[in-house]
Amino acid sequence: MAEEKINKVTIIGSGPAGYTAAIYAARANLQPVVFAGGPTLEHPQRVPGGQLMVTTDVENYPGFPEAITGPELMDRFQKQAERFGTTIHMENVVKVDFSQRPFLIQGESVSCRSETVIISTGATAKWLGVKGEDTYKNRGVSACATCDGAFFKKQDVLVVGGGDTAMEEATYLAKIVNHVTLIHRRDTLRASKVMQERARQNPKISFMWDSAVEEVLGDAKGMNGAVVRNLKTGDSQQVKATGLFVAIGHTPNTELFQGVLETHQGGYLKTVPGSTRTNIEGVFACGDVQDHYYRQAITAAGTGCMAAIDAERWLIEHGE
Numbered sequence: 001m002a003e004e005k006i007n008k009v010t011i012i013g014s015g016p017a018g019y020t021a022a023i024y025a026a027r028a029n030l031q032p033v034v035f036a037g038g039p040t041l042e043h044p045q046r047v048p049g050g051q052l053m054v055t056t057d058v059e060n061y062p063g064f065p066e067a068i069t070g071p072e073l074m075d076r077f078q079k080q081a082e083r084f085g086t087t088i089h090m091e092n093v094v095k096v097d098f099s100q101r102p103f104l105i106q107g108e109s110v111s112c113r114s115e116t117v118i119i120s121t122g123a124t125a126k127w128l129g130v131k132g133e134d135t136y137k138n139r140g141v142s143a144c145a146t147c148d149g150a151f152f153k154k155q156d157v158l159v160v161g162g163g164d165t166a167m168e169e170a171t172y173l174a175k176i177v178n179h180v181t182l183i184h185r186r187d188t189l190r191a192s193k194v195m196q197e198r199a200r201q202n203p204k205i206s207f208m209w210d211s212a213v214e215e216v217l218g219d220a221k222g223m224n225g226a227v228v229r230n231l232k233t234g235d236s237q238q239v240k241a242t243g244l245f246v247a248i249g250h251t252p253n254t255e256l257f258q259g260v261l262e263t264h265q266g267g268y269l270k271t272v273p274g275s276t277r278t279n280i281e282g283v284f285a286c287g288d289v290q291d292h293y294y295r296q297a298i299t300a301a302g303t304g305c306m307a308a309i310d311a312e313r314w315l316i317e318h319g320e
Helices: 017-027 050-053 070-083 145-152 164-174 193-200 296-316
Strands: 005-012 033-035 087-089 094-099 102-107 110-120 123-125 156-158 179-183 205-208 211-219 222-230 236-240 241-247 249-253 283-285
Touching: 005 017, 005 102, 005 296, 017 050, 017 070, 017 110, 017 296, 050 070, 070 087, 087 145, 087 211, 094 249, 110 296, 145 164, 145 241, 156 164, 164 179, 164 193, 164 205, 179 211, 193 205, 283 296
Parallel strands: 005 033, 005 110, 033 087, 110 283, 156 179, 156 241, 179 205
Antiparallel strands: 094 102, 102 110, 123 249, 211 222, 222 236
């Protein structure tokens, strides 16, 4: 392990939030260090750059009228951060100690101490884990209607889930697609009454109760249907659809901070309203790790900017 260095700002995580925080911190001459993350035994598919790294065309990020792929967008973010002097380690943080300052951040091969820490570890979408799902991700299978719904204009799609997120996804998609079939494992919904009624009253939304997707079907062009089984009768049927939106929730990547930083019931890091401050002085959080509502690249980048400014002002206030 290399000798510990004391940083002004250390950013744990990358993606739009982490890299934006790095850009702002670097331009403030704070010489930020980023631990960009990578695959783990629990999450072998996790890569530096966040969820956009498994996104094909990004059409809703301002400034790219012709669209841009997720990996290319993240590559530009990274290069911009490096241009202003950010040091980036392509590895995970395995241990933190926030009990005293400078805080200890221990990576897989690099260890350092830091006056402030910005957490941007993001969240991971929950998937169904069925045959064909991985094959057709970004070729019909998605976990974000706001991100990908526009690709399915006047087509038939499926939404899986029974909570508020599923109702929101279905209602949003109904404005764009030909028809939405909502598939739920039970015969009652967990969603709030308002969201339920909104979906039920929409003529473009129908329900398949007591049902679960067993397999995603498709060909070289992409997804073209799914095998859906009725959990009460055991009968299966093929349902034609060009899109499948999995809306069963996200898991914030907060394992490293359990018992250290305050979280909401769903596990997302708590921040002081209107800021990115956590319950520990000098530790800030931005992006999807603290945002269970919007979960967009542009909002993540915005909170990354906020976190860098919050960290800079905190350092000034404490004479650093």
